[in-house]
Amino acid sequence: MANAKVKDEKKKKCRVPIPPKTQIELWAIAAGRCEFRGCNKPLYLDELTKAKDNLSLISHIIAAEPGGPRGDEVLSPLLAKDISNLMLTCKDHGKIIDSKEYESTYEITVLREYKKEHEERIAILTNIMDNAKSHVLIFQAPIDGKNFNIDKTQANQAILPKYPAKEHPYIMDLSDFADRETEDGYWAILARNIKSKFNDIFKHGTNRRDYNHVSVFALGPIPLLAYLGRLIGDIESVDLYQRHRNGKNWKWKDEPDDFRMEYYQIIEPVTHNYAEETSILISISGSVDRKKVAELVGEDSNIYEIVADKPGLDFLSSRLKLELFCYEYRQLLTKIRSVNGHTKELHLFCACPAPVAIECGRALLPKSDPPVRVYDLIKGTGGFVYALTINESSAK
Template sequence: MTNKAPLNSAIGPNNTTRSIRDRVSRRVWVAAGGRCTFCNRWLLDDEITGQPVFIGQLAHIVGWDTTEGSPRGSDPMSVDCRNEADNLMLICYDQHRVIDSKSLWDVYTADRLREFKRQHEHRIKMLTALAHQDSTTVLRLVDTIHGSPVQLAQSAVNEALVSVGQYPSYALLGTDEYEIDLRKLPGEKEGTSLHWIAAVECIRDRLGRLGALVADRTVVSIAVFPLARIPILIALGAMLDDTVPTVVYPKRRGGKETWGWPDVGTDQDFEWNVLDSGSGAPTQATVLFSISGSIGRERIPAETNVGARVYEISPADATPNFDLVDTATSVDLFSRCWRAVIADIETFPGVDAVNVIAAVPTTIAVAIGRSVNASVHPPVRIYDRVDHEASYSFALELPR
């Protein structure tokens, strides 16, 4: 049964009501953003019929009188103060029954309810302070990884962006659940050329709208949340618009789906070395990215050694591992190192291909692609491991 009590009525035990001054009730409703302090439910429409009806209730933290049946009524708060905004919270009728149940008074103490109210109203105030200029356009890319389709909850994206003062815009969202969804493309687990080619074309097609939206200022910045194999992440980076400010968010390791950099991290620098200068003038360059793990020379395909100048990019003064890159500055330092390698390759005019063999985290994979200028640099060929095999095989060539 939907509650239809007026905005300025507080509901008590046994559905008794008490009139609250209009100024006070409006303050509570506005501060709560029209949502339940507990479950965040929207309280201005009926959830079944969609009819405009007030289904929220003004609930007392400390009961409105001191009688035995008044929830938390024995609190020392003055009775004259109990109908003021500081002692009222906006709540749905389901949650109201819970907090006023006598068996739960010890669980939902006055102090605990005050903390719920403070946190909820602070969140509403922070969110509604975000203006259009604080918006960033979300770009989520999902694929199957070794045969397992991935999921990326919108709530996790929203939480990551709001925590850094950004308002999420979904202007690039297509007709499905994500901006770029590659999960229905066949051949991912086997690493077939069909999958890589189809994935690149799908990304190109989905990013086709970006130019027009940038031109009319609908998109002013992009927040990228990618979950896919390394070759696809590198290809995504190569196809992102360099004229639009872009931030790539990492997925944190652990059970809960959380995105973004940890509160505390260590900036990691990188170095590059020439493992093999080749014989005579090199005709190709092969770059090993040993960052989340080490890549032994024995694991790379034989064709990438023929006439090749072989480089390795690795962490400076650290052992490659999955948790190495935990700050945005580390990604910038990596990009600087990678561009230095590219500059060295450019000093050898006979190099007509660059082979990339990478053991890297998501953010670094996208950064590899973003540093490549397809119109200037030789073709970049990406290799990847198939189904956890020890060696690498060719996956795709970056689009030009």
């Protein structure tokens, strides 16, 4: 044993030096961890003392010298500096690999398998990390002259286990308009402003693929949220968040234990009269007053309604409930389209939390869904006022 050790030490001293570039590459593909199966020990710090140090060895699968472990007259000189023949290991496992004593246990195929396994795992994990990045978008618009300030730290925390793609979120802030709500053309002005802010962030001189995931934190009046929803409809993948009243945070609650499909009820008109206008009512955080809708749209209009089984401010607690809403809403749009066609305007009246309003815009298909006239609730009256039309591009 002692002799074998001395011999091994000698060999190390006359090793062929590995070029620094290859060393760095090996460190990268092994993520600085021991590649011996089952070890995975970090080699950049002492796990106990946390002192930073280089604790790695670079071991050869086929020894650098023909006389070494798994050595070969031809292959040894050929592969001495070849990364495919090198393993990053801890001191313990490096010693085992570099010892003649264990040569028959750790054959070439075994060590190649260890290396491959480790490096593939690192590649998969780092790709997952990249997919876990999300661009955080904060949207705040005044409601009845009142401004909001969404907490950036809370937003970044709410997206876990995803990671913010940038340190600072993108912010679309319309606070400057708080005292202008009574002005003529208020909604049109804000919509233009939103579109321009949106384009500044997501469209100008950038590759859209950079934004394949966006997390949205929004507070504002329904018509503007629906308008924002229509804009983000083109982004590949979007997570919406809602500010919960109780916890005063934005993290979704766990899915309810009593899972079922019937969180929503769909109420339809007895007969659909094509000659009349068609409205969609969303009663989730409260109930939309049908009488007020009829006053605006017509007594004989077609009224479709999506109602939460228990409408209230705390209804939308989980992401699942939001997804099920989207399902019902899309189904309803398809159904209405089948009788109304692609161009006949719809009227939208919502008593709902922000993410639902956004989904009302996001779910619209620009080419096949009709324009939607969105109404705003008049504070304290239960009545509505027309604000703006979304998905207008489809009107031909």
